Amino acid sequence: MPATSTTLAGTTRSAGTGRSHHPIGKPCDSHPCQHGGTCEDEGTDFTCKCPAGRGGAVCEKAIKYFLPSFGGESYLAFQTMSAYHTVRIAMEFRTSEMTGILLYNGQDRKKDFISLALVDGRVELRFNTGSGTGTLVSKVQVEQGRWHQLVVTRNRRNAMLSVDSEDHVEGESPRGTDGLNLDTNLFIGGVPLDMKQDVKERTGVDRGLVGCIRLLDVNNRVLNLQENGGDSLFGSGVGECGNNPCVPNPCKNRATCQVKEAEMFHCKCTRGFWGPTCADVHDPCEPNRCHPSSQCQPQPEGGYKCECPMGREGKHCEKVSERRGAYMPLFNGDSFLELKGLHLYGHDLRQKVSMTVVLMANDSNGVIFYNGQKSDGKGDFISLALNNGILEFRYDLGKGPATIRSESTHPAKRMEHHQLERSNRKGEIMVNKKDPVRGEAPQEKQKILLREQSKERRVRWRGLEGQG
Numbered sequence: 001m002p003a004t005s006t007t008l009a010g011t012t013r014s015a016g017t018g019r020s021h022h023p024i025g026k027p028c029d030s031h032p033c034q035h036g037g038t039c040e041d042e043g044t045d046f047t048c049k050c051p052a053g054r055g056g057a058v059c060e061k062a063i064k065y066f067l068p069s070f071g072g073e074s075y076l077a078f079q080t081m082s083a084y085h086t087v088r089i090a091m092e093f094r095t096s097e098m099t100g101i102l103l104y105n106g107q108d109r110k111k112d113f114i115s116l117a118l119v120d121g122r123v124e125l126r127f128n129t130g131s132g133t134g135t136l137v138s139k140v141q142v143e144q145g146r147w148h149q150l151v152v153t154r155n156r157r158n159a160m161l162s163v164d165s166e167d168h169v170e171g172e173s174p175r176g177t178d179g180l181n182l183d184t185n186l187f188i189g190g191v192p193l194d195m196k197q198d199v200k201e202r203t204g205v206d207r208g209l210v211g212c213i214r215l216l217d218v219n220n221r222v223l224n225l226q227e228n229g230g231d232s233l234f235g236s237g238v239g240e241c242g243n244n245p246c247v248p249n250p251c252k253n254r255a256t257c258q259v260k261e262a263e264m265f266h267c268k269c270t271r272g273f274w275g276p277t278c279a280d281v282h283d284p285c286e287p288n289r290c291h292p293s294s295q296c297q298p299q300p301e302g303g304y305k306c307e308c309p310m311g312r313e314g315k316h317c318e319k320v321s322e323r324r325g326a327y328m329p330l331f332n333g334d335s336f337l338e339l340k341g342l343h344l345y346g347h348d349l350r351q352k353v354s355m356t357v358v359l360m361a362n363d364s365n366g367v368i369f370y371n372g373q374k375s376d377g378k379g380d381f382i383s384l385a386l387n388n389g390i391l392e393f394r395y396d397l398g399k400g401p402a403t404i405r406s407e408s409t410h411p412a413k414r415m416e417h418h419q420l421e422r423s424n425r426k427g428e429i430m431v432n433k434k435d436p437v438r439g440e441a442p443q444e445k446q447k448i449l450l451r452e453q454s455k456e457r458r459v460r461w462r463g464l465e466g467q468g
């Protein structure tokens, strides 16, 4: 049985081998952001976007928030709303910008959605049950820095919106359908980058809230927005309301601090200083003392850290680890294991694949494995990923991809067994040995050609086990 195995020799590393302080490639090539932060190149410099609960220059700081604040590119995700025929939403927020997404819940690859956004200082409700968008605009103009409250009640195609206990506004969506089919996560403060374009087309708003949300009540249930023990599933760029990450100035040696999102900052070093907070007088990775197999990473507090590949340890990754045999690799969102290609497990694979994957995920999105035919991403492939908690088993035999989605959501932070079967065009996915879901790829070409190596790559995951 070809499978991911716990004993295969693989390498785990931060993807990429470039180094930020010697920009042969782009600054982000060295993957300087920690704890699952996303790196964005800004010329010769970079900035990190940190997952909710993290902040600092390279997401090194653990952030606790009670009242979440959003910086325009941030968001918090919750379970999808129950809103088919009716829904009631109450929210309290404050803002420093007059335009930005307050709330969004949609339907993946289909039309249905409901959104609340600030548009030029007015609250706008939009919703589409499948036959067109209904739009309601509040009469009240929001004020910068003041707390406002809004209440939405929707019954089929009819909706009411009231802001700050003023007279409500009424409206309806076009005739034809009246059930709101929502299946994405519920997002507040903004949406993830990959949804931005879609959300912009539907709401007309392309940025998130710059401000705070202190209350969210859906169907008369108050959601806990706190970092600790809250109802949120994941998020990005969220901090504590009212905090300024640049006060006191965390940058050293007269560097200027720039606020980036809530709780994130970027230090502009003065000449001659190095590192995320400009703490070093010289490049701490020059000379590079790390073992050639590892990567040198300047640290926010000054100095450097060698990021060892799997099987090596010690300050400079100079030692070969004692531990051998079975291990349970932990992925941080940017790490991956590269294993030999599935086609090397026996020719039988070309008609039939049978895999068992045992994993634990701390996030509801991420790639579990990918094995392609060509390294440019073209050609046949087979992959498994989590998309909003749903497992997606995909394969392409050259006539278009087949996608099989699990019926149940993969629970966070629990070990689960998944069984994947593919026999010619037909595929099946089973979660914990039950609820099999079957699917088919388009006809004709029936053999998957996988010439290139299988890449185990996990995005935004912190804990996970693969086993055959």
Ligand SMILES: [Ca+2]
Residues within 6 Å of the ligand: 112, 129, 130, 177, 178, 179, 180, 181
């Ligand atoms: Ca619908």
